[in-house]
Amino acid sequence: LKTCPSLCPNNRTTHTVTEFLITGLDEVQHPKVVGLAILLVLFLILIGSITNICVIAFNKPLHTPMYFFICSLAVVDIVYTSGISVTMLNVLLGEERRVPYAPCMIQCFLFHLGSTMEPFAIALMAYDRLIAISHPLRYQTILTNTNVCLLIIATWALGCIFASLWTGLVNNLPFCGSNKLPYSFCEYAALVRAACVNPTFYFSVASTVATTILWVNLALIFFSYMKIVYVVIRMSSSKDRRKTFNTCVSHMIVVACFFIPKVLLILVTRVGLVLTLSHRNGLIIGSTLGPSLVNPLVYCLKTKEIRGRLKYIFKRSEISPNM
Template identity: 95%
Template sequence: LMRIMTNMEPNNRTYTVTEFLITGLDDVQHPKLVGAAILFVLFLILIGSITNICVIAFNKPLHTPMYFFICSLAVVDIVYTSGISVTMLNVLLGEERRVPYAPCMIQCFLFHLGSTMEPFAIALMAYDRLIAISYPLRYQTILTNTNVCLLIMATWAVGCIFASLWTGIVNNLPFCGSNKLPYSFCEYAALVRAACVNPTFYFNVASTVATTILWVNLALIIFSYMKIVYEVMQMSSSKDRRKTFNTCVSHMIVVACFFIPKVLLILVTRVGLVLTLSHRNGLIIGSTLGPSLVNPLVYCLKTKEIRGRLKNIFKRSEINPNM
């Protein structure tokens, strides 16, 4: 693979790049307003995700597979959004477009770690619902805490491998003097375009791998819900069917918010519609921050156990007027 890449590189004089210049946000008409909106969304994501993690961590009754998977997703959201937001906030609010080389590579790693981990984390939650509904009597023996931890660590390991792969590739690309990134933050596609190589090969490899990861996880989720629907339809009581279905609502919202934008973007690209860099940047920002904002809100509001724990916390913090 590296030999093919080397042969595709033109014989241009290369330069040592010490920093990159983010130019993808230059066309934003109201940068301060957009920056403030991104900062507010990031604040909500961090507060919601950290709240979910703390509520689950400090309440032993919630130390069950489903809530461990919720914690894993919350960590993914924190890593995913924080990694890209720092640069965008620096550009929009701090008017600093320069990003040093090392932080740029770290940001590239974190972005691709999050984008790889998100579908895996959501698929694990679908697997949890499948076991809980299809094999309720064996749930505790199949999804033991040890097995859950192994599954979570395995997905994080896979995410780190792919993130390291993309970061390692761009870290070894030659740059021919241009350090401008016409994107919103440091990512694989932006760095490939800035390098003095033919980007087609690099894009094709990344697109194939990323699309495969997305479709495989989506297929696993669809299969899980087909099995769940079949099991629910076998229930004789409509009350039981409704109760069982309600346990999946939160997860289905999360699935829709993450996969629909991704699938639409793939379909739009496949039919030949060419997106401008501004539109592409907007779609990437929205498809990254949007699901990560919805996830903690959904689980705070729709999960009865987390909602109940939060109510108890707020009740305890109320000041007694008779004191």
């Protein structure tokens, strides 16, 4: 035991925590059914994302900026969902609520890395569409493979910095005996609430930074599409306008699926509506797994080149009845 009067309210004694207890899923009425549903969603996310990555990686004609950005988003979806799903599946299917300290911190890092990277990855894809439609003749010179790689590396570096910041903050917090996390998995908010500190400051900092990241990327996407709409309106051919619009449909679906739940959650909390922990946990799980499930399906089904490559692969794998 150790005391830390400067950090612990009322000079309470802190304890060395070796594990945390996930209690946020205790009220789930049918844990096995919910666990199987999460397992199915995770399986579809992994299959869809890995399929997109492999199709793009092994087809040289697809080694273009747009598909590099799709690969980056697929990696984000895998990181984003895998980290949290393992704990939820352990709790719901394995009936194991304990999470050791180190894996809990790793999960916190992966979750916040994914939640930071997702808007960055989507914004990069909007930038790609903007250049492709507004400056088609300069597209190859502006978005060279080198520039694309630098943009992707820069966003991943920013994501790692922010995720490390949140994980580092909670890793240094003192705990005054309670290791229960009334959440679905290890995340910044859950660990701050379990710590022996006044959470107001920590929540204010996190909320400010996270909201800024979200709104800045949403603003970039919005202005990109305003420019795209302006260019499309000036096109003389309705066929060209329709074709240009179709190239943006997949990305617009991805934008809507990710940002609408996030913005609604922010607005709900800003107007003073108090959510129960069960509702909050459900919203976080849905807003994490939902977009990550939609993303690979959208690009598999709506992107002509990926869809064509998949059809070609399946046709080649068919066994002729005469053989």
